[in-house]
Amino acid sequence: MTEMIIRRLLQSVVTLLVLSFITFAGIYLIGNPMEVLADESATAAQIQAATERLGLDQPLWVQYWHYMERLFAGDFGRSYVTSLPVSTMILQRLPATLEMTVTSLLISVGIGLPLGVVAGVFPKSPWSRGGSVLSVLGFSLPNFWFGLMLLLCLAVWFPILPAIGRGQTVEVNGVAWSFLTQDGLAHLAMPALTLAIGNMALMFRLAKSGMQEVMLLDYIKLARIKGLPSRRIVVVHALRNVMIPIITIVGLEIGGLIAGSIITETVFAWPGIGKLLIDSINMLDRPVVVAYMLIFTFTFVLINLIVDICYIVLDPRTREALQG
Structure with missing residues (x-):
């Protein structure tokens, strides 16, 4: 297990370095940020002076080398737009994104998982069939469409919830x-x-298909023959095996939620790091974009590492394979 963690950490470092260079080079090739940031009345000489002051006139590899030197010293640099430290800007926006993604995860797991378990235990019920149809719609339609429909229904036609902001x-x-406030919950x-x-x-869908498979296994039939209560069979015996793939998917989906929050924050003008990223890309604010990508990648890799450890704890076969 220790070897797996060390190997995964080394892979993470390589991934971060490669991604940082790709992101840095991509923004470098788009153009000079000063052409976007400079005032309309600025002369060519003023733009050139500002470009040299920020080091944007240097070759790509030189700019990247200087950036990585600052990064390894714990400095993400300063924003070209606000001149504030990038770490400060991200930390200011991070709580908004965290509370939205965590709330979203609680909703999806807290509602989808138990309903899927019930549908898997009773696969021929009308609820199970209806839930399968609705889940297909949930997969097929993009998040921003749901967001626009919610805005139209709950903020325009029936003004129940506030439309934008935090x-x-x-x-x-x-x-x-x-x-922590009623108004904030309404906006959230x-x-x-x-x-x-x-x-x-x-x-x-994962819970339903998993429960359908597990409920047909021999050890579940044996538990029924022994006269164990149905609730105990489902919760203690069946659900444990179903949770193994679900935990893996939940870990992957956390990264997906962070990525999906970019569009959602834009639709609802939610002041999180996703909206900060979009604004920074529009302004070619290179330090903010690179810092966001590095933090996102590190978070995604860390979550996957935690999921792998949870998988080992839940599945004895994996533990035995690592020990062997």
């Missing part, structure tokens, strides 16, 4: 959270639900 927040240890509802719909459908 609403009222409460600071805890200097960090602003919106889920539609973005979190939009982000959760696709994952909810996935959880439903």
Whole structure:
């Protein structure tokens, strides 16, 4: 297990280095950020002076080398647009993205998983068939469409929920959270639900198919012959095996939620790091874009490592294979 963790960490370092260079080079090839950031009244000499001051006149490999030197020193650089430290800008926006993605994950797992388990235990019920149809729609339609439909229904036709923004927040240890206020929860509802719909459908289908397979296995039949209560058979014996692939998928979906939050935050004007990324790309704010990609990749790799460890803990066969 220790060898697996070390190997995965080394792979993560290589992945981060490759991704950082690809992202850096991609923005480098798009053009000079000063052409976007410079004032309309700025002269060519002023633009050139600003370009040299930021080091944007140097070759790609030189700029990348200087960036990595600062990065290994713990400095993500400063934004070309705001002149603020990139780490400060990301930390200011991170709580908004975290509360939206965590709420979305709780909705998708908390609703999709139990409904899928029930549908798998009773596969011929009308609920199971109806849920399968709805899950197909959840897979087929993109998140931004659900977001626009929710805006149309719940904010325009029936003004029940606020359309955009984060609403009222409460600071805890200097960090602003919106889920701690009623107004903030109202603003959080539609973005979190939009982000959760696709994952909810996935959880439903995984739980349903897994329960259908497990309920036909011999050890489940033996438990029934012994007279064990149905709830114990489902929760203790069947659900444990079903959870192994689900945990793997949940880990992967966390990264997908962070990536999907970019579109959702844009639709609902949610002030998270996804919207910060879109704004930074439009302004060619290279330090912010590269820092976001590195943090996102590191988070994704770390989550996958945690999922692998959970998989080993849940599945004795994997533990034995590693020990052997």
